[in-house]
Amino acid sequence: MSPAEEQFSLTFKRFLKSWTVINSFRQVAHAGLPLAEKMTALMYSQFVERVTANPEYDRIFIKKQKFLDDGGAKWLLEGMTKQAIVNARASVDAASLIFAHSILDDSAWSYCEVTALAQPEDWEPYIENKKVEFKLVKERKYEDLLKEAVEKRLKQLRNESLLEKADMLHKVCKPPANFAPLNNYAYDRDRLEILDEARHRVVHGDSLGETLPNIESDLEYIGKTVNYFMGLVNERYGIQIDPLILISPREPFKNS
Numbered sequence: 289m290s291p292a293e294e295q296f297s298l299t300f301k302r303f304l305k306s307w308t309v310i311n312s313f314r315q316v317a318h319a320g321l322p323l324a325e326k327m328t329a330l331m332y333s334q335f336v337e338r339v340t341a342n343p344e345y346d347r348i349f350i351k352k353q354k355f356l357d358d359g360g361a362k363w364l365l366e367g368m369t370k371q372a373i374v375n376a377r378a379s380v381d382a383a384s385l386i387f388a389h390s391i392l393d394d395s396a397w398s399y400c401e402v403t404a405l406a407q408p409e410d411w412e413p414y415i416e417n418k419k420v421e422f423k424l425v426k427e428r429k430y431e432d433l434l435k436e437a438v439e440k441r442l443k444q445l446r447n448e449s450l451l452e453k454a455d456m457l458h459k460v461c462k463p464p465a466n467f468a469p470l471n472n473y474a475y476d477r478d479r480l481e482i483l484d485e486a487r488h489r490v491v492h493g494d495s496l497g498e499t500l501p502n503i504e505s506d507l508e509y510i511g512k513t514v515n516y517f518m519g520l521v522n523e524r525y526g527i528q529i530d531p532l533i534l535i536s537p538r539e540p541f542k543n544s
Contacts, residue, residue, distance in 0.1 A: 289530060292405035296521065297533040299398040303514050304534070306391045310384055310507070317380045321373060329369045336365045374499070381500040382490045388510045389450070389487040395514045396453035397446055399521050403460045404438045406525045410460050411438045450484050451477070457517060461524040469519030473512045483510065 340361050404411055408431075415437045445453060454477070468474060483506055489495040500506070521527055 290405070292402050292525070293527055293530060294533070295398065295405055296402045296518075296527045297530045299395060299402065300518060300529050301534050302398075303391060303395055306387070307511060307514075310387050310391075313387075314380060314384055317376075321376065324376065325369065325373050328372045329365065332365055332368045332372070336361050336368075339364075375497055378497050378499055381503040382496055384503065384507060385483075385487055385500060386490060388507050389483065392510050392514055393450045393453065395517055396450060396457055397442075399517045400445060400453060400457050400460065401442055402521050402527065403457070403525065404442055406521075406527060408434050408438045411441065414456070414459065415441050451481055454480060454517070457520060461520040463520055463523060467520070467523065469523065470512055470516055473509075473516060475513070475516055479509065480513065 340356055412434070415434075445456060486495075486500070486506075
């Protein structure tokens, strides 16, 4: 098995494992929410009882008794419970988006690495401006210098954005027009950019806690995009998955 074939199979295996984790996380979270709502209501009911019964709070709340006479305790309990569940759902969705984005980013870079292992010459146009000392050209083989240059470019690409990784994969693979290896899927760079920005707002902005109304379709699209990236490499290089790697309990040992 070639290094490219091994990396191709390991990347797909890693995706399957990680995607199963996301699905399990969401399934368990959603299954537990009904019970969580009951337990949360009980917890907040104890808090509301303390607030309404303790005269110390008379000095904090304006017209506390009128608030209670108008059903304020019930309103407060229902509001706190509802908001807690809304926050929990939003947190599950936000975490799912972050996890899925990480998987997509890793897959995009890993499939770029596969292309470099399969045919490093395809990376020449994207490293041709790199300066090489004349002494090195004289003393070493071109293939070795090319390999080092490609490895350096891959290392840089690792820290670049998801979109830059996806763009590079398309440049190297050069898919035919209207390339569509998956049913009911079309690669959309603009949508990928929107998802990238949504993930950024959750991690670095103030959107944590906000609902993600399209999370199910977004996760489906991300999963299909990972497989689309795999299809790009398969189409260009004919590399296939080794099923023995998929069923192996661990990744092959590699010397550091």
